[in-house]
Amino acid sequence: LIFGVCIVGFHHAEGPQVEYWIGPDGDKSDIWPFLPFQSLPDGSHAQEESFSYFTLLYDETQKLAPTSSVGFDPADPHSDVVTLFGMACNRQMKSSELKQRTSDVTRSTVQKSVVVISRKPIFGVIKEKLMVVTRAYFMQGDFNDRDIIKSLYENLAITLKPSTNTKIPKIENRLLSSSLNESDLYIGLSLRDLIYRFQVKALVLFKALLLEKRILFYGTNTEVLCTTQMSLISLIPNLVKNLGDCASPLLNKSESRLYRPTSVKTSDRSSLLQFMGLPLQIFSQGGIFSPYVSLQQSEDLSNSQYYVIGTTNSLFMAQKKQLSDIFVNLNTNRIEIFDSSLATALTLTTADKQWMERIKQSVVSTWNENDPTRDLVYYGSDDYIRGQFEDYLLGLLASVKYDSFLSKHGNPPPVGLTLKEINGNPIHTFGNSWVAYWKQSHNYRLFDTYTDTELFDIVEPRHV
Structure with missing residues (x-):
């Protein structure tokens, strides 16, 4: 689940750059040119601590990143491009507070990010550990001592796996299994x-x-x-x-x-x-x-x-x-x-x-x-x-199908075909012009294709 952990620092002459990388597939510090900029967001220097979440592309077969969001052929049998999820915790400190000051530190403050890259958007699960480790890394006053970063990777790699170990929290035990809960991804x-x-x-x-x-x-x-x-x-x-x-x-x-x-x-x-x-x-x-x-x-x-x-x-x-x-x-x-x-x-x-x-x-x-x-x-x-929004969405989906059903059978349809408990066509309660817009979308076409034409028999077509 954990693809890698890295450190991104701000170099006075070269800008943000990856300074350290640890992961199961070797050093990947150079394959994403935008990763340093995603990890040290514009304006983050104005905050003592901040977090950024972002997405990355990775080719599992080639073990490289595409050159851009469209820099690959999805039909190529020799590639397998997937989405990865990055979370960065960035902090800064005064250079004068460093116990070990290196020659590349030329400014009054030092800014760095500790970044975790995962295969699922488990930002809330990762955040607490990432925050604690980043703070401890800064408190050391020696950025060349990266043992704590290595420990973070090892801890995440071990705990975020399915296991029979009852001492591992259930939430972490679920993350790679098919029983991954929605609620696990809503933390934070x-x-x-x-x-x-x-x-x-x-x-x-x-x-x-x-x-x-x-x-x-x-x-x-x-x-x-x-x-x-x-x-x-x-x-x-x-x-x-x-x-x-x-x-x-x-x-x-x-x-x-x-x-x-x-x-x-x-x-x-x-x-x-x-x-x-x-x-x-x-x-x-x-x-x-x-x-x-x-x-x-x-x-x-x-x-x-x-x-x-x-x-x-x-x-x-x-x-x-x-x-x-x-x-x-x-x-x-x-x-x-x-x-x-x-x-x-x-x-x-x-x-x-x-x-x-x-x-x-x-x-x-x-x-x-x-x-x-x-x-x-x-x-x-x-x-x-x-729960309220889920009910709203289910009612919308049922109403759209019911609207199509009514249109197919005439307006008004023959007696006996309409739902007795529904007065008229509920689609207008969601907005006719909005529904017309939605029907132009790709996600609507997939919904319409892969759902039953009469799913309103299962969920009542109505506004909440």
């Missing part, structure tokens, strides 16, 4: 913070995600930047668990594993979600997801039809209209939509607003500024919010 995320920041408009971001548009997040706090995006995409059940294609617009391996279920066990949540076409294949083809991207990756963005990305570089903000369809400023919690027809489609319906108002109140009424993410009760908790 906060849906409460997402709702508190954007209130009712959090639903605008959720609905925008399904439309496969260019969504650019900007903020000066790198950790908030990354966790906000992770929290958003986690609202689609099982999506975080299935991000294997998200580092390149060319990757679509997940599609080859899709099939239409012929049966469902409604008492089994995983069976129900699969029957309903979840997770939606948001990043299966044409798109990119990377919570942090550096300025050096601009060309990769131009090669992608859509993306969800984050940046701390103000140059991105200066070009927001060219680089994004939707711009999200986390410093002001403001959402900008630059296309008028898209803005119209993303205008929330009355039913949307009423439902989101209830969720907003559940968070605001239980908010504690001193401990904002703590769940004291179920009402207003992350589990509550996640």
